[in-house]
Amino acid sequence: MTLYNDLLTQLADKLGPNGLLTAPDAIAPYCRDWRGLFQGQALAVLRPASTQELSDALALCASYPTPPNIVPQGGNTGLCGGATPNAEGANIVVSLSRMRAIGPLDTTDNTLAVEAGATLQAAQEAAAAEGMVLPLSIASEGSAQIGGIVATNAGGSKALRYGSARELVAGIEAVCIDGAKLDLMRSLRKDNTGYALRQLLVGSEGTLAIVTKALLRVQPAPNVREVAFCALPDDTAVLHLFRIAQQRASGNLEAFEYISGTAMNVATTYVEGLSLPFVESAPAYVLLELAGQDAALRETLEAILEQALEEECVIDAVLAENQSQAQALWRLREEQSEAQRLAGASIKHDISVPVPDVPELLARATRECTALMPDVRVAPFGHIGDGNIHLNIVQPATMPADVFLKEGKALTEAIHAAVKALDGSFSAEHGVGQLKTDLMETWRGGKELELMRRIKAAFDPEGRLNPGKVLP
Template sequence: MKRDNLIRKLVEVVGATHVLTGEDAMSPHLVDWRGRYRGSAICVVQPGSTAEISAVVATCALHGVAIVPQGGNTGLCGAATPNPDGGAVVVGLARVNRIRSIDPANNTMTVEAGCLLHDVRAAAAAAQRLFPLSLAAEGSCQIGGNLSTNAGGVQVLRYGNARELTLGLEVVLPSGEVWDGLRGLRKNNTGYDLKQLFIGAEGTLGIITAAVLKLFPLPSATATAWLAVASPSAAVILLGHLQDRFGAALTACELISETALHIVRRHVRTGSELPASPWHLLIELSSGDDATAMHEALTSFLAAASDDGRVDDAVLAQSSEQARALWALRENIGEAERREGPSIKHDVSLPISLVPEFIALADQALGAAFPDLRSVTFGHIGDGNLHYNQSKVDAADNAAFLTARPQVNRIVHDLAHRLGGSISAEHGIGQLKRDELPRYKQPLELDLMRAIKRTIDPRGLMNPGKLL
């Protein structure tokens, strides 16, 4: 049989141990992190090198079989979950996980796609360098998946997202050919910047197998503070004042609603005493300056902001342990939401100046359409990325509420689009938002995307059913 012959060929490439075929063995790879999508597959293959990935892809191409690349499987849009038809091979990248090199003088490191983000950051720190991409899932997400979804995180404000942090890529194309673009150059004006085609493509054009990443000096001083503010408008104004005062030293600025904080307190043990407030900001400064001077500067700024009413109250971390405790409150919102129960989640981006208007108008429109609605609102206000999630106050009502997802999405996405925003800031499209794109993308944009897909993957074998 064609299926059995394919599996035999894949075993020849990677060994029997690394070809999973039984339902129990494959099951963790067939469902997404949120449990929303479940698919089926011929098998799950776990190659251990770029050469093996190339051979696996070439074998699948020879048999006309689709390929679903899968990193840490922590995505939120179903991009790494195979379709239910069972006709694809899932290619897991966990074994392709070497730190190939670190070049401190060039401020770069070359890593393989299966490296955990935490391990990439730790390796950079061991070389007295910073790799600034930071996510709540960094202990389980892999750098290849981060690049494939153009991950953002909490430090985009200062360092940019995955696109800005990548200098070169190595990619296995749908034919099995390997494109070696592992160049640690900041200037290379020799034509199209091909790496940008694959970053954010969610594995639909090829499999990222390695990357040259930008590094930065390791900050010697940080200062973290939790601020109570009256409203999102007050938060945006304060953000501007922080940027005026501290410039690039402002590393992160996170907006958190009291509703979001409340569910974290309910589901995650915390030791932090925080001021009561309808809205909160978590800010971080970092630089190579003296730590004492930075704390004094931030203390002085917050005192003045409190005196003139820009800040209602503030907690300034006095140790790294206190700073980690404050960040844990922000980073555990997603886990607390998961424990709370199902909700309708949105990942929108907006011009920073229009974030307050979006929240006000969306709250009003959704409240009118759905009584007893609760919005859990938080996000990276420093770059205009808002996580805006809806559920019923009574969890028992959520099963019925989830059937209203199309109506809720229409209200939220139409408003974001009308205000010049995007329906996906950092989570990607995957399966979740694939059918939404034609409503918000210009037809010419979609035609260009499809043309690129046809050129690089003419048979449509690479991660079918995702993005387009």
């Protein structure tokens, strides 16, 4: 790669010693994803201190006779290899971790400006410091950076009420592959002047432009919370309860978390000290949380449960009387992942279907998986209100993990077929990256994929920006 020595020297001159990493040891962590599924290579890691530096550096790269590929990387917390360079080609990774300024927070506009390299958690804390909330939360928020959050349209557990990253992005600043800056930071609630470039960048996984800054919507933090935990007769009743809650909670429905009977059995079996607040176990459970400002939510929650008991979609329910009871109820939901880890190997599916079709999906997945593998534990749970159930399959207690994982491919195929039949998505939250590009042709093929390819070419004619990601 001596071909690029000149370019690297010029980049180092421009960005200074902190701005360009070339030592193999320094580069290595940027060349593999955190789970170790993907291993790529890079000539260097570019660490600009400002949008202008990134712009200048990309313009310089573009002017080089054989311009390198550019691979943006945030907190390297992705699950599909979308931020890992490929194993061939001349790649320069761009890390924005030096650009992590947060603010100002505008309490009239309800927006918070955040540079791409700040972590989601740092942005959440900046909002909280002023009594506001940035209502986006994902497991990796301590490391995940805002640039990646925007580029992958991160979802998480609050999407039911507040939407995914897309709904929270009021503005974006980005740099194109040729170095041109795109200032889409206008914080306008109404603006009909041309195509929705900002929307297009959200979820494009760094293949159209590199997000350098975002303006995020924040809200006054709720000061009233009410939590209930319900036992339900079946999965259809879950949707019935969901309708009642939506009808009565009037926008204050903060969480509606589903736990299947199987998942709860796994949890109470494997997690020490975890027990049901009911005498008998049930086929399904729901944790309900209402949150708001100065609102009489206790009455609302009681009215929801009263109607649900009357209409027989709830068998039994408990309301938290205080903060510690609320935490205890939440623990029944939060220990699910840990419980499944303790139970052995599991296969997870980042799928979504239209909300009304969730019971049908669960029934079909359970039926088909147990037909393929008797004693397997189909143990779904999650935020049912957004159709993005964690359809996790836990190994049979008696089967070796490696056998399960190998034979489990057929289970995944059966689940994907069920999701596709319901017009769902094979990637609700995690994106396509390089892990799932092979599914795009079948799931999003034809004209849709043709237009995506043309849009890619419109932004990146030479295909140098994050090549091999999203599009097959």
